[in-house]
Amino acid sequence: QSVLTQPPSVSAAPGQKVTISCSGSSSNIGNNYVSWYQQLPGTAPKLLIYETNKRPSGIPDRFSGSKSGTSATLGITGLQTGDEADYYCGTWDSSLSVVVFGGGTKLTVL
Amino acid sequence: EVQLVESGGDLVQPGGSLRLSCAASGFTFSSYSMNWVRQAPGKGLESISYISGSSTTIYYADSVKGRFTISRDNAKNSLYLQMNSLRAEDTAVYYCARVRVGADYWYFDLWGRGTLVTVSS
Numbered sequence: 001q002s003v004l005t006q007p008p009s010v011s012a013a014p015g016q017k018v019t020i021s022c023s024g025s026s027s028n029i030g031n032n033y034v035s036w037y038q039q040l041p042g043t044a045p046k047l048l049i050y051e052t053n054k055r056p057s058g059i060p061d062r063f064s065g066s067k068s069g070t071s072a073t074l075g076i077t078g079l080q081t082g083d084e085a086d087y088y089c090g091t092w093d094s095s096l097s098v099v100v101f102g103g104g105t106k107l108t109v110l
Numbered sequence: 111e112v113q114l115v116e117s118g119g120d121l122v123q124p125g126g127s128l129r130l131s132c133a134a135s136g137f138t139f140s141s142y143s144m145n146w147v148r149q150a151p152g153k154g155l156e157s158i159s160y161i162s163g164s165s166t167t168i169y170y171a172d173s174v175k176g177r178f179t180i181s182r183d184n185a186k187n188s189l190y191l192q193m194n195s196l197r198a199e200d201t202a203v204y205y206c207a208r209v210r211v212g213a214d215y216w217y218f219d220l221w222g223r224g225t226l227v228t229v230s231s
Contacts, residue, residue, distance in 0.1 A: 032216070035215075098157060098171060099216050101155045
């Protein structure tokens, strides 16, 4: 059971937009920045979003992050088949004193 | 090229030991905190251990505390994970990751490709 809650799967058609939610509590998302990671099949995770809404160099602006209260959201526009991957949210939990992740969301581009 | 390369994964019997290594290149290794993150087959990510750049601060997840030891050699640009008393539930791909940490943020901006540890008789 993950500390952060994500939907197991989401799907959308190419070119469309999708959002992935990440729900937590005041001890994690509520008071800390959120990061998002993309894990393509058979590969290592890659940083997609950091400090809730910032993109590392090389990450297209089709990817965006936001937060409201104790929930965070990853948005992906202009979906491509190459976006099919598992997506994880993560943050620091001040009560547990550990980094916590969501259980991951599998994105299918139909 | 900025990269992390793990090694040392293997098949080991329950109760056995293993030492993982992570070689860093392309950046000033001593300036960064590092972390080990593991992923059991078909499962999500679990952060298991953290070490600051000067090794003064170390954290362990409860799941590995007392059995695993993280260390680093900044002269060799290397990170290590000594794993003792291994259990079947330690079976996973182990990633080393570079940490960016502040008062209210903690994220992993560089990951290695991972090394597979299988604990089975």
